[in-house]
Amino acid sequence: MGLFEEHKAERRARILVAARELIAELGYDGLTMRDLAKASRVSVPTLYNLFGGKQALLLGELESTFAAVVAGTEQARTGSVVDRALAICEAGNADLLAAPRYSRELILLFLTSSETAEVRRASAESYAELMADVLRDGQKAGEVQAWVEPLILARRMFAHYQLAMIEWARGEVDTDGFRAATRFGMCAMLLGVTRGKAQRQVTQEMQAVQSTMTSGRRPKTRARKGG
Amino acid sequence: MGLFEEHKAERRARILVAARELIAELGYDGLTMRDLAKASRVSVPTLYNLFGGKQALLLGELESTFAAVVAGTEQARTGSVVDRALAICEAGNADLLAAPRYSRELILLFLTSSETAEVRRASAESYAELMADVLRDGQKAGEVQAWVEPLILARRMFAHYQLAMIEWARGEVDTDGFRAATRFGMCAMLLGVTRGKAQRQVTQEMQAVQSTMTSGRRPKTRARKGG
DNA sequence: GTAGGGATTTGAACGCGTTAAAATCTTCCA
DNA sequence: TGGAAGATTTTAACGCGTTCAAATCCCTAC
Numbered sequence: 001m002g003l004f005e006e007h008k009a010e011r012r013a014r015i016l017v018a019a020r021e022l023i024a025e026l027g028y029d030g031l032t033m034r035d036l037a038k039a040s041r042v043s044v045p046t047l048y049n050l051f052g053g054k055q056a057l058l059l060g061e062l063e064s065t066f067a068a069v070v071a072g073t074e075q076a077r078t079g080s081v082v083d084r085a086l087a088i089c090e091a092g093n094a095d096l097l098a099a100p101r102y103s104r105e106l107i108l109l110f111l112t113s114s115e116t117a118e119v120r121r122a123s124a125e126s127y128a129e130l131m132a133d134v135l136r137d138g139q140k141a142g143e144v145q146a147w148v149e150p151l152i153l154a155r156r157m158f159a160h161y162q163l164a165m166i167e168w169a170r171g172e173v174d175t176d177g178f179r180a181a182t183r184f185g186m187c188a189m190l191l192g193v194t195r196g197k198a199q200r201q202v203t204q205e206m207q208a209v210q211s212t213m214t215s216g217r218r219p220k221t222r223a224r225k226g227g
Numbered sequence: 228m229g230l231f232e233e234h235k236a237e238r239r240a241r242i243l244v245a246a247r248e249l250i251a252e253l254g255y256d257g258l259t260m261r262d263l264a265k266a267s268r269v270s271v272p273t274l275y276n277l278f279g280g281k282q283a284l285l286l287g288e289l290e291s292t293f294a295a296v297v298a299g300t301e302q303a304r305t306g307s308v309v310d311r312a313l314a315i316c317e318a319g320n321a322d323l324l325a326a327p328r329y330s331r332e333l334i335l336l337f338l339t340s341s342e343t344a345e346v347r348r349a350s351a352e353s354y355a356e357l358m359a360d361v362l363r364d365g366q367k368a369g370e371v372q373a374w375v376e377p378l379i380l381a382r383r384m385f386a387h388y389q390l391a392m393i394e395w396a397r398g399e400v401d402t403d404g405f406r407a408a409t410r411f412g413m414c415a416m417l418l419g420v421t422r423g424k425a426q427r428q429v430t431q432e433m434q435a436v437q438s439t440m441t442s443g444r445r446p447k448t449r450a451r452k453g454g
Numbered sequence: 455g456t457a458g459g460g461a462t463t464t465g466a467a468c469g470c471g472t473t474a475a476a477a478t479c480t481t482c483c484a
Numbered sequence: 485t486g487g488a489a490g491a492t493t494t495t496a497a498c499g500c501g502t503t504c505a506a507a508t509c510c511c512t513a514c
Contacts, residue, residue, distance in 0.1 A: 004480085004481065004482085004490080004491075007480085007481090007491095008491085011492095032469080032470065032471085033470080033471060033472080034469090034470085034471095042492080042493090043492065043493050043494075044471090044472085044493095045472090045473075045474090045492080045493075045494090046491090046492060046493075048471095048472070048473075049491080049492080053471080053472080054471065054472090108339060111339075111393075112335065112338075112339035112393075114397065117397065117399075121399070147434060148437075149437050149440070149441055152411065152437055152440050152441065153411075153415060155408075156387065156408065156411055156412045156415055159387060159390040159391065159394070159408070159412065160383065160386060160387045160390065160412070162390050163386040163387065163389050163390040163393075164386065166338075166339075166390075167386070170341065170344065172344075172348070181382075181383065181386070184379065184380075184383055185383045185386065185387070185416075188380060188383055188415075188416045188419065188420070189412075189415045189416055189419075190419070191418070191419025191420065192415065192417070192418025192419035192420075192421075192426075192429070192430075193415070193418065193419075194419075199419075202419070203419075207374060210375075210376050210379055213376070213379050214376055214379065231460080231461080231510085231511065231512085234510085234511090235461085238462095259499080259500065259501085260500080260501060260502080261499090261500085261501095269462080269463085270462070270463050270464070271463095271501090271502085271503095272462080272463075272464090272502090272503075272504090273461090273462060273463075275501095275502070275503075276461080276462075280501080280502080281501065281502090
């Protein structure tokens, strides 16, 4: 209420915009609080008043980013288990790859920092829930074995997806490698629990991805320069 | 040659011992270079001369640690694909869980820092090679489908294992949860590519782990204490 | 035994994230 | 319009990782 709050919100927005630009330009480590204060025309202590610290600066971004991912995946309500599982991954990819320089920093910070634990936990759980729903629907449709506990498998699928993201953020694989690794991993975890037509689809997908990963260039194996 | 090298090696050893103790006591962030210098009776710049920085301090440890893991897994030369794959994970676990406080810090640093990229790459590749060998043997024995590209699947299995380690290091799961997640993930990725008896074994193992994870206590969902 | 050269130490400094105190400005109410 | 309450700014400082230059020590070689 009133101009106090309004101006505070304006300052917050100004800081976030500047932070996003500076991080994209210099990386998270390259961003200094003093520079950020100057760029967003506030003082350094104000940064701490409004956000609480350098890492906390990004928590708002993180929450909205992951919320967008989760929301995006809810589109994928049609198709087989495989289609939907892969669509969930793709929905995540799209948002990340849109601003790679920034996303890389965000991901590494998000997945490794202890201060982001709560947001991470919440995001992971909604992501896993999403995937678990897909598995449950698959069970109803007879595509997925009945004995599988959806949420547990979903968590492990998301775990794999997380590490693929980390590999990408660390620069160990490029975008194509990230997509391939994700698809392959999802398929590998689905292959054993699917049946009939769905299983055949997974096999096909896996073999296709596999041939891409072997025949194409191999950034993972080439970079062993000794150490 | 001579006493120069000897004394240098002695200083290095002294520093590493002190670092291990201090990290186990205070955590990686709690360790200050000034304190470490005092504890190991050298000067601060010497730390930088001998190692190059705070993170580099641990690279030697990391290399030997992972070398030990890889060496330990080479014991597991008998049994089915499943037995050997799980034995590889257990061998890794044993070393990590022996000194949890220290390992946690080491893992987080190792798996997230960009300065450890080269060691990480090399370790990951030897680990994946090890698992790939198991898969190849399984293919010869008819336990694993022939169309599977062992190294590619092995890399994804190791990727999953890495994230399970991260989850443990972040304190999101306890030791039992880590073991369960690892076993479940390995099995999930093996289930689809195994056949006959081996596949039945994987199914059995998965169902067993799964029942542990659902019926027992669930540290993953309970630990949301907020803040 | 003694000079010389190399590494270590000393002492200081830099930039960083972070925080505290008083000074200043903006906003709201009478 | 004037004053009170609040947040922001100023200014300074702390501890941290890191690095520099000169002084010092230890080892090697004559």
